[in-house]
Amino acid sequence: MLTDRINNITYSKAMKIAGNVIELKNKGVDVVDFTAGQPDFPTPDNIKAAAFEAITQNKTRYTKNPGLTELREAVINKFKHDNDLHYAENEVMVSTGAKQCLFNAILSLVSKDDEVIFQSPYYTSYPHMISLAEGKSVEIKTTDKSNFKITKSMLENVITEKSKVFILCNPSNPTGAVYSKSELEELAEVVIENNLYVVTDEIYEKIVYDQNKFVSFASLSSEIKERIVVVNGVSKAYSMTGWRIGYCAANKEIISAMNKIQSHSTSGANSIAQCASVEALNGDQSSVESMRNEYQKRRDFIFEKLNEIDGLSVSKCQGAFYLFINIEKLIDKKEIKSANDFTDYLLNEFNVAAIPGTVFGTDGYMRISFATSMDTLEKGVERIKHAVESLS
Ligand SMILES: Cc1ncc(COP(=O)(O)O)c(C=O)c1O
Incomplete structure (x- = not known):
């Protein structure tokens, strides 16, 4: 059946x-x-108050498919201020959790038998999403001996003519590894040389310890930015997992493709949760x-x-x-x-x-x-x- x-x-x-x-x-x-x-x-009180307010004001209808204008503006500002990344309105969108952003991105970029590279240990949904897109998972094994990170040569070694997408989870679930700027620069060279596209899952961006500094992969150069879908969301940073709001940014062709999928699947994310997320991104960050x-x-x-x-x-x-x-x-x-x-x-x-x-x-x-x-x-x-x- x-x-x-x-x-x-x-x-x-x-x-x-x-x-x-x-x-x-x-x-x-x-x-x-x-x-x-x-x-x-x-979830912090100011964010919950914004949701109550949205209900009182009857913000209960479908929103625009890629998300409320106010929320997309908040996302654009977030990328600008936190990551020095500059996106236009048609280069960002909001979905039902980072998970839907990942799925929309993979369905947009992966054709049958395309190879999608990622490191293991991996976030458990990646291979399943790739399989649903009829792509082929290519894992690069890492261990605690290399701090669960891959190097330039490890990425080079798995490239074939079928390689299409590289997924990088940074900071990583499940290992907590965080890539430094120089480590990302090395990987970016391989990405550009081999015309790969990248999906960077940066949902844990705000949870980084000690002297480690988070660097968004797309912020390295305009050349790499063109090839990257940056995925993020409010779930982990603002303790909003149940609200189901994720957001992402990429070049306008990719975002437009992702929008098409979303228009025929969810018609956009929950309106109340989007209003709450505007407050999450724009409000008090303490x-x-x-x-x-x-x-x-x-x-x-x-x-x-x-x-x-x-x-x-x-x-x-x-x-x-x-x-x-x-x-x-x-x-x-x-x-x-x-x-x-x-x-x-x-x-x-x-x-x-x-x-x-x-x-x-x-x-x-x-x-x-x-x-x-x-x-x-x-x-x-x-x-x-x-x-x-x-x-x-
Ligand atoms: C690495 C990673 N990416 C994406 C997600 C999904 O996030 P969301 O709740 O925004 O869909 C999770 C949730 O556990 C995660 O750990």
Whole structure:
């Protein structure tokens, strides 16, 4: 009955694990949940007030397909002030989450059998979106030894005459790696030499730690900017995951193609959420920094505690709110044969939920989200310690 297109993709395993956690919690089990791919803070009050105001003023109709003019203006200003990127009105658009921006971009740029390059560990939806576009995923494997980053030669090595698009997630989900300007410059050379198009997923832009500085790939030169679709959104920076607003920028030909898809799929994003997003981008930004500070405190705490556990090897993430932990030393201890076995063991015997690296294309690791309270982090880290000790 179903198409090959659908049979070739699977339901998000991360969502399945999150569903299992909800079931356990409903049964009264005290589960420590480290699976969350979203901020745990409420949406800031000024943004919620803008949504109430939009309802009161009856801003409840379809908006323009690429988004409210005020929101697109706010997006243009954001790119100008934060990233020194200059776009015209017909070069930006708003969609139902960064996810729809990614999907619109991939459907616009990828034809049957085109090769799409990205690094693993990867954001779990990329290969499925590529498969729905009938493209071919080409993964470049990275590990903690290279800080989960690819180099110029690693990108060059996978280029063929079928290479069309390179997807870069920076800062990365699941590893938290953040590319420096010089690292991006090296990758840009390969992109230009080989006429690739790039989709940069910059949804974690505002969550960067220590001395690391976020650089938007498109800001390197006008030549590279022409080839890039920049994807961003309000979900992570403003704790607005449920509002479902993403935005993107690219040359007008690509944006016009993405608009066509959107006009026949969603007819544009939710009007109330768009009004709230105008306030998110234009209003007081102090909540963004206070959430970032809080994540940094939590990261420092959990990084130190997990690193003390013999058997785990933890790299300090530079951005986002995840630690991608190497658990290879635990493989072959008792019944543990893979990251899946270890995360099942953690959940079933110690009531801690984490996501196995296999969900992100990489066995031997697990992802912990620290977008949760300090109390939860303390409790969870103690349980992980007991779980690891019980294996020796
Ligand atoms: C790397 C990455 N890109 C895109 C998204 C989707 O963001 P949105 O909620 O705006 O659709 C996520 C959400 O987890 C993500 O981690």
